[in-house]
Amino acid sequence: MDETAAPWARSLLRTSLRYAKSPLSPVDVVITGFTDDPEKVEYIRILIYHILHGRDIVACYNLVLSVVLAGFTLRHFITKRRDQRRWKERCCSPSSSKQADKPASSSSSSTLQGIQSPPDSVKLDVDLERQPLLGSAARPNRGSLSNTLQAWLMYQPQPVPFINRTLPPNETSLFVLAYVALNVFFQFFQSPLHPKYFFAFADRIGYVFIVNLPLLYLLAAKNQPLSFLTGYSYESLNIFHRRVGELMCFAALAHTVCFVAWQVWCCPAWLLDGNLWDFLTGQRNLLGMVALIACGLLYATSLASFRARCYELFLARPYVLASLAIFLVDRLVWRRSLKSESFTADMEVLEDGQTLLLSANWSMSHQPDQPVYSWLRYSIRHGWKPMDHVFVTIPSLGRTHSLQTHPFTIASAAPRHHDAPEAGTPQHAWLSLLIRARDGFTHDLLEYAHSHSNVRVRLDGPYGSPGALEMLRACDSKVLIAGGSGIAVVFPLAWALAQHPAPDDAPGRRDIYLLWVVHSRSHLSWLPQERLDELAEAGIQITIPGPTAEAGRPDIAGYLAELGTRAQMRRQKLGVVVSGPDNLNRAARNACALAVRDGTKIRLSVEKFGW
Template sequence: MANATATAAAQAKAAKAKATKLAKILRQRNNERSAKFFAAAMVGIMVIFILIHWTRIAFKTYERRSSGKATFLRFPVRVTRAARSVLVRKLPLFPSTGHALVFVGYLAATITVTFTKMDWSTPLNNLGKRLGWISVANLGLVTFLALKNTPLAFLTAYSYERLNVLHRIAGYSLIVSMILHTTIYLAGDIRQGKLSNLREDDQVVGIIAGFLMLLSVALAVLVRKMRYEIFYVTHVVLFIVIMILVGMHRPDFAKKTVIGVIVIGSLWFADRVIRSLRTLFFSFGNTATLTPLSHGGTRVVLRKSPGRAVSGTHCFLWIPGVRALESHPFTITSTKPLELVVAAYDGFTRDLHAAAVKNPGQTLKASIDGPYGNIPNFANFTKVVLIAGGSGASFTVGIAIDLLRKLGTSQTTTIEFIWTVREPEMLEWFSEQLKELTDSPLVNVRLFSTRGSTSDSTLVSSSDEEKNSSTDPLPSSKNEHDIEKQLASPISSTDMVFSPQGGRPDIAAIVDEIAEKAEDNDRIAVAACGPDSLMQVTRSTVAKNIKVNGPSIELHVEQFGW
């Protein structure tokens, strides 16, 4: 009898152990699947963007070739215009409603995969583990959105800098999931009396990784705008250390977490190798000639440039004679030769200007990585409105000059060029280009200055004399130079100084007037680069003018800040 009882107890114990093992295997499988489903959801969102992008290209190409007579396109055009009039609008915390909508989809996918097929038998530990997997999945997304070389730039026309806001949102979500993973798992250990687990090596490195993630976010919030270079270096170093610690936190290959970490790290490393090789290639026989400009500007002319370079895109400039271990992004103003105009702010840009002032016209060894960014083909539009604040003209000047040269004798496209500066002397940065623009019958140049001249130069008027009141305050000098993506152009001729109108332009009134006077079959492109306030007014005005019936209006924004 006793033997039978013992046997039954042993069998029950074995059955329980087997059930526990099977449950553990099932939880592991479901956790792995949650990460896979999260990745699939993110890929799905990207595919939607790709389909929308290429469908719009196909529609616009057909409509242009049919001279607007394709009647069957009227309904889809009306639908897309109605949607775009909402999606391009600015929302609090987001650059646009479209970005907010992507975030809602991302959040819905994250919540769904977190709670789907969850084992609630021991809810704290199991939910904590699931959140750990979600954290690793988010780490992969954060890394992918930071890569400079991915197929997204070609497939969606959204290169890395336009995805940066999503990179930051995913980063904040990673921190939230990591904190929940830690606190819930800790609560489970406290309830089960297993706090001694925290002294295990893999738990210690996990805790350190969590604190470093918090440090990385703190630096992003507190330091990024004030000292970008310090933020960037610490951000990269912390990322490498965090990846190593996360791998050590779950080093068992059978549980596959470390495999995911290796894949993520490999993607980041491959991107770095590609960028380094490109920089090395363009370093052979390459030099940069530096010329100082007024009010902290520096003209940089490179001897060699990539064949794919286009005015309005940007590249990373490396000049070891200024700072050997740093490269920084600047907009390309001209490609033959490749020219950049850099506004001095801090760090590299300040040292670059100091080097130009110390020895004007000096030639230093240099290289570039790029180009990056996607610019619409503005020659396909009948009206192009270019709006810039401060050094944002590095973007719009390059586009305007490039477009004029593409058009040649064609009269199919007209250009409205609007530039607001603080001091009138800043206009000398692009005096040669401004003269070319004002001499063209296709261009209407409107120049504005928010401050008076700081020199005694005699000013020769070249701007449209129509007066415009301002509803768009420009930020301070510090904010205006917040990004190091402030770029280039040729030096101005000293005998040509342009006189801007005082005050700030009424961007809303200008864009409204252009849209009202346009024909229904006109295609209008509005491209802008500058501070947040200017971009916000531009966005809201363009959104208001996107109507179901009327001219087609597209918006392209290059905003200060990374």
């Protein structure tokens, strides 16, 4: 064995990988002065070629992602433009002037037992889990193959047995599988699988990890452009953030295992330098092990079971620098400097004793006419849109809480000028947050509220996507379903639809339905009765079935099935927004899926709880 082989080979390998600008062919490397063994020289040549060629292949990964994003962006803006055109057509409809002066329907009320609205409304007092998916409502004939495919994509499977893990809808699962398949393709495409070139295979796994770093941080940033480009809210995109993180953790582990396997079994004897312990304790490998442990800890603390128990604790060079830049711009420049405002907020502990109403009001700030400045400096002081949320920081709770930010959906109606620019800029804004006490921050805030009536808060935001409201306005019939504190998401949408409708949605003929499912009667204090009365007076048909603790779960599937059948008979498009716990969301999604399969035109937006 040539005792000088290992040092010269490793030195040449490092030099080639550091300075090479493009993949090398086996004959492009001229090696002289190192060794007289042509086989070793040829081996190093081929190994360098495979490593650099693999890195060039993986470098195209983000280009492919950009093309995919461009496709989603094009689809979103086409849909958005179509919805806006539909909204304008409805506003300019000749029949609108004939309906504008009609009085509100006297059949609408917001009593606990539900509305007296349509004579054939569904009785919502049965156990959801024991009912067929569409209850007893009659089904129309099954639709086309296209409808069946759309229904399958919309359908959400039952949780995984035994571990009770909630599954996403089929369309989300399919997209996640496509993402994983893309990464597998870049890992194996023209990758050498012969054991003696296993070093190149392990190196490519490391590059797969690195090229996903910018995507991971982009999906984690609250100010990500992806929401604007695709129309999906941060909450909807969060599942992809988690899947990207999980794939990266797996890639980091596989990278480590493959390099250990290379050192133990695949590396030629003449290229070895010391034993396995020497390999593991080398400077570069120690740093790699630290990174692997960090990834493992991040993955463990991101698990839902860990987050539920320990909520507070949870809180290659060009790619790493890009990720760091995204993180710093989001956290330091945007969120801390441009988007953060401080207010004195009132606190009220509601009837159930576990929910806090935090509210603040202020005079609206006038925005400069410069579009760039308005976009950069836009904060909660200038208003918000339905379904927006803010990050709350309360330094008064202690040093630890002064460094934490906690997201909450804005439960009050958005200022008028966001929904109707022609109405002018309002003079005042009223903001309310419904905060359910659990552990950590929310528990401490509830205890603080028992002895204080107000507190100084810092609000970072607003953040959100107007896609759901735009979708509802483009539909003929609208259905809003809230489960418990999901009313914080649904009420602002209902208010926007009630206060700024299309002219052909005049009171007395609006097909707008609001269903609010609560667990106990005390939860009704979360939304003042006068707000519900105002919605009912505006023509929204409100149903609040008996609390589930008393009457069991309502027949969500039957409720949607009847409305879907009615919309199909009238040749209407039905828009559905649902926000609640997983069981309610899944029941509503799957009811919509079957209605789509049967030919009903439905557009659905699901805003789930959790983070």
